[in-house]
Amino acid sequence: MLSTIFAAALLASAPAPYVATVPVADGTIVETAVAAGNFKTLVAAVQAAELVDTLNGKGPFTVFAPTDEAFAKLPKGTLEMLLKPENKAKLAAILTYHVVPGSVKAADVVKLKNAATVQGQRVDIKVNAGKVMVDGANVVATDVACSNGVIHVIDTVILPVDGTIVDVAAKNGSFNTLVAAVKAAGLVETLSGKGPFTVLAPTDAAFAKLPAGTLEMLLKPENKKQLVDILTYHVVPGVAAYSDQVVKMSQVPTVLGTPITVTVTDGKVRLNDSNVVATDVEASNGVIHVVDTVILPTVKKTADAPTKN
Numbered sequence: 001m002l003s004t005i006f007a008a009a010l011l012a013s014a015p016a017p018y019v020a021t022v023p024v025a026d027g028t029i030v031e032t033a034v035a036a037g038n039f040k041t042l043v044a045a046v047q048a049a050e051l052v053d054t055l056n057g058k059g060p061f062t063v064f065a066p067t068d069e070a071f072a073k074l075p076k077g078t079l080e081m082l083l084k085p086e087n088k089a090k091l092a093a094i095l096t097y098h099v100v101p102g103s104v105k106a107a108d109v110v111k112l113k114n115a116a117t118v119q120g121q122r123v124d125i126k127v128n129a130g131k132v133m134v135d136g137a138n139v140v141a142t143d144v145a146c147s148n149g150v151i152h153v154i155d156t157v158i159l160p161v162d163g164t165i166v167d168v169a170a171k172n173g174s175f176n177t178l179v180a181a182v183k184a185a186g187l188v189e190t191l192s193g194k195g196p197f198t199v200l201a202p203t204d205a206a207f208a209k210l211p212a213g214t215l216e217m218l219l220k221p222e223n224k225k226q227l228v229d230i231l232t233y234h235v236v237p238g239v240a241a242y243s244d245q246v247v248k249m250s251q252v253p254t255v256l257g258t259p260i261t262v263t264v265t266d267g268k269v270r271l272n273d274s275n276v277v278a279t280d281v282e283a284s285n286g287v288i289h290v291v292d293t294v295i296l297p298t299v300k301k302t303a304d305a306p307t308k309n
Contacts, residue, residue: 028056029063029146036144041071041079048083049092059148060103062115064123064134066157074157090162093119093284097160103150106132106142120196120240121160121282134158164192165199165283172281174290177207177215184219185228191235195285198236198252200260200271202294210294232256233297240287243269243279258297271295 030052033039042065046052055061071079082091096119104115110132114122123135132139137156144151161168166188169175178201182188191197207215218227232255246252247269251259260271269276271291278290 027146028148029059029061029151030055032144032146032151033065038067038069039065041068042066045071045079045083045091045095048085049088049095051092051095055099055148057148060101061118061149062100062102062104062109063149063151064098064100064137064139064154064158065151066098066137066154067140070137070154070156093160093162094157097121097123097158098154105150106139106152109139109142109152114242117160119160121284122242122280123158160284161282162284164285165195165197165288166192168281168283168288169199169201174203174205175201177204178202181207181215181219181227181231184221185224185231187228187231191285193285196238196240197286198239198241198246199286199288200234200236200274200276200291200295201281201288202234202274202291203277206274206291206293229256229297230294233258233260233295234291240282242287243276243289246279246289256297260295 027035030043030046033043033046046055055063081087082094097117099118100115100123101118104112109115109125110127112125114124116122126133132142134152134154135158137154137158139152140155141153144153163171166179166182169182170179182191191199217223218230235255236252237255241249241252246262247264249262251261252271253259263270269279272295274291274293274295276289277292281288281290
């Protein structure tokens, strides 16, 4: 317990952007946060989200812990809204976005560009002139060792993307045709589901490259099956595969069942005959990579293609 109190004293006195390394604490992550005294809001949020047992568990976990001052920087009313019982899932998503599986000490954090969180999305890590930032939050104290992991203290609450793949695509403005096709195919509910999914998203310009009349034909109700086949050929199921993972693959599986070939040449990535032009657009249920051409599955029989009326 003495080491816990000593750690708390150092945390309370460490001025930003000074990064203090503190000795081993006896308690769990939750117990250490309670003893420190400047994580009252975080502890209250963990209790409201019913994550106490999880963060008192075996772990190990790495927690980027916002101070009370960090929570106070949120827009007025945000915290009160998140603490309401009906918003428990959203609160839990935000809190688990601050948690990385495993015990990652500061010396290892600074070697990373990103880290996968328990919530599912990645946090971005930047090091500049000895200062470490996690998703724009400054790390102000490090290596608070707990019995089930380690705490690094940050000065800002970091927030995950809370829109689904469909939401993100709709708000982007470059995927109007894709969103219309997803609606016509009846796939909105699926791609708004839990996932995770990796979506290879053609832009409006990509759809415009299709032969004249093709899109209009595909959007007809009688051609829904072919439209579904094409769209599900752009979806990798069960995983949010980030670009650094995709480039290590020779093929990616698809919901349609037919894999897509991955080719990397001079740092440029192609998926079949389509170029990847943007990567790692995060959503609450997966990740989007942007492609410049609609990727069409091989048509086995001429009869499978819909006829133009």
